Amino acid sequence: MSKRENLVLITNSFPQWSATEPSFVEPELDALRRKFRRVIVVPVTLRGGGAVSPWEGVETDTSWALGTDWNSHLRRSRFLANPRLWLDARGDITRRGIAFGAAARAFAAFLRRMMAARGLSWENTLFYTFWFDFPAAALALLKADHPEISFVSRAHGHDMFTVLGGRLRHWMVREAEAVYAASQAGADYLERTFPEASAGDKVRVSTLGCVKLYPDAVAARHKRADRRFTFLSVSRVDENKRVEMIARLLRALAVARPDTAIRWIHVGDGPSMAAVREAVKDCPPNLEVELRGALPNAGVQRIYRDEAVDWFMLLSLHEGGRAVAACEALAYGVPVVATDVEALNEVVDDEYGLLLSPDSTDEEFVRGIAPYLDSDFRAEAMREAALSRWNSDFNAAILRPAFVDMISHIE
Numbered sequence: 001m002s003k004r005e006n007l008v009l010i011t012n013s014f015p016q017w018s019a020t021e022p023s024f025v026e027p028e029l030d031a032l033r034r035k036f037r038r039v040i041v042v043p044v045t046l047r048g049g050g051a052v053s054p055w056e057g058v059e060t061d062t063s064w065a066l067g068t069d070w071n072s073h074l075r076r077s078r079f080l081a082n083p084r085l086w087l088d089a090r091g092d093i094t095r096r097g098i099a100f101g102a103a104a105r106a107f108a109a110f111l112r113r114m115m116a117a118r119g120l121s122w123e124n125t126l127f128y129t130f131w132f133d134f135p136a137a138a139l140a141l142l143k144a145d146h147p148e149i150s151f152v153s154r155a156h157g158h159d160m161f162t163v164l165g166g167r168l169r170h171w172m173v174r175e176a177e178a179v180y181a182a183s184q185a186g187a188d189y190l191e192r193t194f195p196e197a198s199a200g201d202k203v204r205v206s207t208l209g210c211v212k213l214y215p216d217a218v219a220a221r222h223k224r225a226d227r228r229f230t231f232l233s234v235s236r237v238d239e240n241k242r243v244e245m246i247a248r249l250l251r252a253l254a255v256a257r258p259d260t261a262i263r264w265i266h267v268g269d270g271p272s273m274a275a276v277r278e279a280v281k282d283c284p285p286n287l288e289v290e291l292r293g294a295l296p297n298a299g300v301q302r303i304y305r306d307e308a309v310d311w312f313m314l315l316s317l318h319e320g321g322r323a324v325a326a327c328e329a330l331a332y333g334v335p336v337v338a339t340d341v342e343a344l345n346e347v348v349d350d351e352y353g354l355l356l357s358p359d360s361t362d363e364e365f366v367r368g369i370a371p372y373l374d375s376d377f378r379a380e381a382m383r384e385a386a387l388s389r390w391n392s393d394f395n396a397a398i399l400r401p402a403f404v405d406m407i408s409h410i411e
Contacts, residue, residue, distance in 0.1 A: 003408065003409055004036075004125055004150065004408075004410070004411075005036060005125075006036060006037060006038040006039075006040070006120055006126070007032060007035075007039050007040070007125070007127075008040045008120075008127045009025075009032065009040070009041045010042045010044065010127065010128070010130065011042070011044065011131075012043065012044055012131060013043045013046060013065075014043060014130075015041060015043070015053045015058075016043060016051070016052050017053065017296070019236070019268065019269075020324075021130075023210065023211075023297040023324060024130070026211070027210075027211045027397070027400045028400045029058060031401040031403075032058075035404050035405065040058075040059040040060070041055075041060045042064060043062060043065050044064065044133075046065040046066065061114060063114065064107065064114075070106070075106075076099075076102040076106050077102070079106065080098070082105070085101045086098075088101055088165075088166060088168045088171070089167065092165055093166070097166055100134050100137070100164050100165040100168065101137070103134040104135075104137035104165070104168060107134060111138060111139070112142075122146045122148045123148045125150075126150050126410060127151035128151065128152050128153070129151065129153040129154070130153075131153070131159045132153050132156070132159040132172065132179065134165070136151065136172045137165055137168045137172050140176070141168075141171070143175045150177050151176055152177050152180065152407050153176050153180070154180045154181075154182065154206065155179055155181050155182065155186060155190065155320070156186070157182075157186075157321060158320070161189065161318075170194055173190065173197050173202065173203075176202070177410050178201070178202060182206065182320060182322060182343070183207075183321045183322050183342070183346050184346060185342035187204065187205045191203055206399075207394065207399055208321060208322070208400075209327055209390075209394040210324050210327040210328045210331055210390075210395075211396045212395070213298055213301045214301060214302075217304065217332060218383075219308065219309040219332040220309075221309070221380075221383065224373065224379075227259055227260045228261040228262075229260065229261075229262055229263070230264075230309050231246075231262070231263070231309075231311045231312070231313055231337075232267070232309045232334070233246050233266045233267070233313045234266075234267045234314075234328070235266075237272045237273045237276055238271055238272050240318060241270075241272075243268070243272065243276050243315075244275045244276045245315045246313050246315055247264070247279035249315075249360070249362060250264050250287060251279075251280075251283065251284065252366055253366055254286050255284055259286075262286060262287045263287075263288045264289050264290070265292060265307075265309075266290070266291050267292050267293070267300055268293070268294055269294045300325075300328065304328070304329075304331075304332035309329075309334050310334070310379070311334065311335055311337055312329035312335070312337070314326050314338050315337075315339050315356070316344060317339070317341065318342065318343075320343060321343055322344075322346050323344060323347055326338060327347065327394040329386070330347075331390040332387075333383040333386050333387040334386060335372070335382040335386055336352070336386070337353065337354045338353060338356070339355070339356055339357070339358045339360070340356065340358065347394070351385045352383070352385035353386070354369055356368065
């Protein structure tokens with residue numbers, strides 16, 4: 001049992017369904033239930049995601065997400081009269097920065113009410129914010145009145161590479177027991193940015209990895225003689241993920257190999273989808289494109305189980321963590337084509353993948369991948385290395401219980 005009997009896990013919208021967060025959070029729930037007497041999940045928002053899915057043995061408190069403090073800007077404006085809010089916002093005196101500070105104070109007030117309503121004590125509860133966002137700031141503020149509070153936070157990407165909140169972000173780092181970056185690159189960034197991070201073992205790396213839903217499955221592949229290859233990509237469709245770049249490179253490959261059928265499946269949606277649809281207009285006849293939209297994680301993993309997948313592609317401009325989608329490809333023995341950028345190059349190397357420059361040309365990609373398309377021996381060696389790397393470094397069934405055991409010993 002944990003040193004602190006109860007845990008409050010603060011998420012974005014989980015256990016409401018979303019395209020990515022369930023695959024991040026769910027792998028920890030069983031371990032959390034075993035280590036803590038009570039586990040209470042508090043989603044920050046429930047906008048547009050449907051009903052909340054209950055988890056056996058896990059309580060869910062939606063009173064913040066459904067309450068007026070979160071859903072009314074006017075309600076939160078009462079904190080604007082607090083001079084401390086403006087002092088804490090130094091470094092980000094913007095509308096969003098001030099809103100961050102007001103949300104943190106409103107969430108702190110909510111936590112006081114929630115703790116009383118659920119009969120919890122500060123001394124016996126560990127707080128865990130899955131994102132390094134305003135709930136972590138709220139806990140940092142609360143420690144001024146309740147020094148017995150202990151909280152930890154994960155930090156991924158958008159919640160880390162930002163000045164949102166100004167000086168409050170320094171409070172968040174200073175007051176947390178630990179901040180767990182999802183990559184070494186993320187940890188290095190936090191230590192460079194926040195002098196407070198240098199105190200003790202404040203910033204640590206905690207890889208999310210992935211759960212393999214079909215443990216015995218390995219994706220089928222095409223052989224050279226088939227003259228057919230399938231590429232899969234799974235991501236949000238936005239400027240950072242550059243899904244339209246995948247379209248461009250695969251178009252170039254199809255043109256360079258007119259006698260080879262190229263199939264591209266993309267799973268995911270987002271604001272750049274119009275650009276992707278434009279990029280796949282008038283494709284070469286040997287390029288088949290399937291834009292499947294957002295799918296639950298089980299749906300993504302069924303693609304690996306049921307269909308031949310030769311390569312996975314992720315061409316991000318930057319990543320905050322060791323990308324879960326790339327880890328899933330490795331779990332099914334699928335090599336990865338990725339951009340050589342921080343965090344992503346912590347997942348992919350040339351033993352089981354192809355690293356491209358961030359501004360890769362068509363020629364770089366076509367020439368780089370050709371040796372693996374033309375050699376069944378090389379392709380099979382990469383697939384074996386991919387699966388081996390997942391087992392050793394990215395298996396969430398090993399990583400997540402170890403993480404939960406670590407935080408359960410925090411006093």
